[in-house]
Amino acid sequence: MQDYLLSCDWGTSSFRLKLVDTLHHEIINEARSDRGVAIIFNRWNTADKENKLISLEHAYLNELQQNIQAISDKVLFDIQDVPVVISGMASSVIGMREVSYTPLPFPLDGSGSTVECIYPTLQCPHKIYLVSGVCSKMDVMRGEETQLIGLASMRKDIYTAKKILCILPGTHSKHVYINQGSIIDFHTYMTGELFNIIAHQSILKDAVFGDRALTELSMSQTDAFRCGIHNSQDSNLLHALFNVRINHLFKLLTKEDNFYYLSGLLIGSELNELSKRANGRIVLCSESNVNTLYKQAIQYLDMIDGTFLIDANIMDNAALEGHIKILHYQID
């Protein structure tokens, strides 16, 4: 039943499975959870010996099959023969099975992905294509390369462009240099993760309160966010972060606004160098969750004229489009 595909994006802290009609590129049904690779691995790793009798791969297959079953229960046809394509951290050393990184340059037509086949078993009667990530000499990614394959398949201008920089915001933001259909270099920024641990684990946790995924900011939140971006540009980050405490101690900002000041400091730091040497060929490829913030930041940093904005809905579906392309090369 090659007209369907189970597209799975299994990240560090999230699990997304979509049953897709590959002819019409339509999502038939989906399952989501926060049971990312970190949770599955940690539960397995800390289980007592008795429960550890199942292998780590087995634990992942159980989790996957439960989600496939949940989707199967909601559709009227049998999906037992539908292949599964998985990208993200599931191919890492703490994932389902470790698959080596593909070195650069990496073609974005889906032909260059390193894919490990896991054959159907009683436990999980689906053929699984486990897609690996990409490495440069001093960096790695797992998942974003597949999103970029999907993006390039939807946007031919991205696929054919010369020397563009795609920004994929996230827990570990990726700045990916693409030239004529290939990834030629990339850099990781720990923006999202730093934000999370600073906002929840540091002394600053008492100075901020909020939800980073808001799609619309109030006037005062916008002002605070811009103030954070501004202060990030010429200031040492280790010092600028203490401003978050001062804003609170001196009652300069509410906790709700201060949350966006902190976000502005970190996103501003990530984009700092780009704003100084922007060359008009930046593409913002943000999923819905932080799209508003990155767009605001790029506007405030006067980079908007040289930046192409990819619609967040397109990025939300980029992984599954990448899976369709990759599967095409595996089957033909």
Next chain:
Amino acid sequence: MQDYLLSCDWGTSSFRLKLVDTLHHEIINEARSDRGVAIIFNRWNTADKENKLISLEHAYLNELQQNIQAISDKVLFDIQDVPVVISGMASSVIGMREVSYTPLPFPLDGSGSTVECIYPTLQCPHKIYLVSGVCSKMDVMRGEETQLIGLASMRKDIYTAKKILCILPGTHSKHVYINQGSIIDFHTYMTGELFNIIAHQSILKDAVFGDRALTELSMSQTDAFRCGIHNSQDSNLLHALFNVRINHLFKLLTKEDNFYYLSGLLIGSELNELSKRANGRIVLCSESNVNTLYKQAIQYLDMIDGTFLIDANIMDNAALEGHIKILHYQID
């Protein structure tokens, strides 16, 4: 009994109480614990209503009196009339009693400290002098100003110097500008706290292992530390931090060495601007715990010729010397 003093340095995460002979500047006995202000406040704050019948101040006085008693049990004379001087976070909003910051400029002879007296009670039969901190327009400190009073009393060259920058490393490092016996400005850097949360709470926790307080580094630890400093100088910190993961994934460094690479990245970032505009008047005022690392960093950044190094033993006693000076002004 004014020839003795109970000198208390009560920080966010540590408690140090010393019985001092103020004539000979000798420590007779001392008590230390990790029961800093954060622990005392959080335990009180989360206690059920019944236990909360005692006030926060009462909870602090109980803790203090237990430590005084422990010292009293170890000396042969009665210390009931010995006054207590407390500096650090104990005067903050989550401390024993909030005392307003003293604004800049702040004289280092002990005459300018804002001090709140807490009179003897049955619960704690000692007169307590609670020393407040200092604020600039956009920064605050509690404790370091008292250490600097102590340092200035031991080192007249520091007290009389024109325009020097004292670096006090720590959880929140302070860079303090001093001119002719007064603090005229200062900046906080969250170096130590960022190190702790990154090394213990982030994805990088699996890539590092070690003890930051080592007094002697191995050859490979030194190399890794220097490599971290080097990479911090021209690199975006949010990106450079991901190198810690790469060092581990690509087996470039052991976890033990990688720990010092991370430390080098952060200390290097803190000192980054100074190395670029060093003007020969820097004074490193580090306590023993991180003295080795900051000295190494200053050497590696070619700032050693323009830097005065204060002996770590002097800094370990700076708070108590500050307390002697401050008490002098309170009693005379």
